Amino acid sequence: MENYFLILIGTVFVNNIVLAKVLGLCPFMGVSKKLEAAIGMGMATAFVLTLASGASYLINQYLLGPDLIYLRTLSFIIVIASIVQFTEMFIHKTSPVLYQVLGIYLPLITTNCAVLGIPLLNVQENHNFIESLFFGFGGAIGFALVLITFSAMRERLEGADVPLPFKGSAIAMVTAGLMSIASMGFSGLVK
Amino acid sequence: MLNALLVMIGLAVVLGAVLGFASLKFRVEGNPLVEKVDAILPQIQCGQCGYPGCKPYAEAISAGNSAINLCAPGGEAVMLRLADLLGVDPQPLAADAALPKPKQVALIDEQTCIGCTLCLQACPVDAIAGAAKQMHTIIASECTGCELCLPPCPVDCITMETVDEGLGGWKWKYPVYPISEEEKDTEVTS
Known part of the structure; x- marks a missing residue:
């Protein structure tokens, strides 16, 4: 049980998929x-990521x-693509x-590399089924957490008096870098 | 080799079946977003946005082909609700829609009217009385001043007359309420 908790904390904070592993930057910049x-994006990705890491464990x-x-990579991509399609239909309806x-x-x-990255990391680290699910879920929660906090910051930045050359994406990149540096404070919390 | 082929084919068949089932289960009839946008628009079919009515404008907005700031009668309140619904940034009202026009009614020059009924068909609120080869006239109390009858008239006998606020036509201004989050769904009268 303690093991699962550590995996969850580890993926959410310490080895955060965006800030520490620098995966999944496309939606991180695009939808924030x-x-x-x-x-919405955080929840959709969480759903896809959890399901994908479980399914890809079974397939592998x-x-x-x-x-x-x-x-391995080929079949993982097929599974991920179908889960994403399913999610898309579901969201379109609801x-x-x-x-x-x-x-x-x-x-x-x-094509979010985080979604392929997590199942591949699962294989690399020899996680069992439950561990894979927790790893995927934790990664997704970490992704959603960072995405949501980052978008809240960007909404604030809209109103800030930013020097002209830094306006828009530039200041967003700087902010992402600062968040990444700040998240290094968690390193060493969980091995 | 054969194993690999079988595995991939099996995966494709199973996932394809799941997706096919899901597409039947989650089938979406029409575009639900159009209905939501249409519900926000004021439904007076005035055509000032450049579309024939509120529904076509709602379709254009949903398809992303049109700006959300073209509805002159809805004004800022409608624009803000559209921005909120669609998750886009509010835009100031379009330059030509920004100035609310003074209240006006159409007036048919009855000497020139040839009784072609074209303006009758264009009027969205049935404010024009007349028949083929008969002189037409505007029922002033019904006219919304939408100007949709101007383009079809072949002899240009319709003019827009501004309605002055005289002693006879004066009435109290509608109350203007600030729109807060909770009151968004109530009728906006301003």
């Missing part, structure tokens, strides 16, 4: 302009085995406004 969009363990390792707001970034979850 509005707070509501960021929350029982379908591929040791002799079909070379199919929340058309969120669907409109997320726009192209919703199908682009497929």
Whole structure:
């Protein structure tokens, strides 16, 4: 039990997928302009990531085995793409406004390297099924947390008196860098 | 080799079946966003946004083809609610829509009217009385001053007359309430 808790804390804070591993920067920059969009994106990614890490564990363990390792990335991508498609249909049905707001970034979850990165890291670190699920969920929570805090900061930055050359994306990049440095304070909390 | 093929085919078939089932289960009829946008627009079909009515304008907004600041009668209140619904930044009202026009009614020059009924068909509120080859006239109390009858008239016999606020037509101004978050769904009269 303690193990799972450590995985969760570790992926959310210490090895945060955006700030420490620098994965998934496309939606991190793209969907962080509005707070509501960021929350929606965080939830969609959390759903996809958790499901993808569980499904890819099962596929890697029982379908591929040791002799079909070379199919790993390919099959993971197929699974992730279908889960994203499913999520897209679900959101289109349940929340058309969120669907409109997320726009192209919703199908682009497929190419979010965080979503492929987590299952591959799972394999690398020999996690079992439950650990994989926790690792995926923790990574997703970390992603959502950073995305939402970052978008809240960006909404504040809109009103700030930023020097002209730094306006827009530039100041957002600087902010992301500062967040990343700040998150280094967590390092060493969990091995 | 055969194993690899079987695994990939199996994956594709299973996932394809799941997606096919999901697409039936989560089928979306029409575009629900259009309905939501349409519900915010004032529904007076005035055509001042450049679209034939509120529904076509709602479709254009939902498709992302049109700015949200073109609705002159809705004014800033409607624009803000659209911005909120769609998650885009509020924009100031378009330059030509920004000035609320003084209240006006159409007036048909009855000497020139040839009774072609074209303006009858254009009027969204049925404020024009007349028949084919008969002189038409405006029912001033019904006219909303939308100017939609001007373009179809072949003899340019319709003019817009500003309605002065005289002793006869004066009435109390509608109360203007600041729109807070809770009151958004109530009718906006300003």
